[in-house]
Amino acid sequence: MTVCTTTSIRFSSSKGRKVEGGFNGGDITSDGGVMLLSQMDxxxxxxxxxxKVIVDSRVKKRCDHSLLSLLRQRIYGICLGYEDLNDHDTLRKDIGLQTAVARDTDLASSSTLCRFENRADR
Structure with missing residues (x-):
């Protein structure tokens, strides 16, 4: 019989949050792989x-989400298999994705991400 001795895996902290992969329940996310993706990024x-190469023409004082956090949220979401923007209306509240994106509040909504994508030149 296999005897498991690892009780947790520590990740680097984010925004004052202690980030740890545990195997005993508690606050969970079904997308824990986003932490590995974030570390690699x-x-x-x-x-x-x-x-740094995308022009951000938004009025900064009216923005809740930085260009970097929008990019991370969208790219990480796609990597996790959430290619549809409407998935982000639920994902924005996921504590794992928030931590990976380095935010301690709700992420951008699908409409905010849609405006972000539609601003891009082709």
Whole structure:
């Protein structure tokens, strides 16, 4: 019989949140892989680099979500298999995705992400 000794896996903290993968229940997300994706993104800085080459013409004082957080939310969502924007109306409240995107409040709604995508030049 296999004896498991690992009780938890620690990830780097985000916005003052202690992030830990546990195997004993508690607050859970069905998309825990987003934490690994976030760690990889932080190492290769993909979304960071992308956010610097995309022109953000929004009025900053009227924005709740940074360009970087919109990019991360959308890209991570696609990587998790949520290609439809309407999925984000539920995902925006997922604590795992919020932590991966480095926000401690609700993420962008589907309408905000839609406006973000429609602003892009082709």
């Amino acid at each position: 932080k190492q290769i800085k993909l979304t960071n680099h992308l956010s």
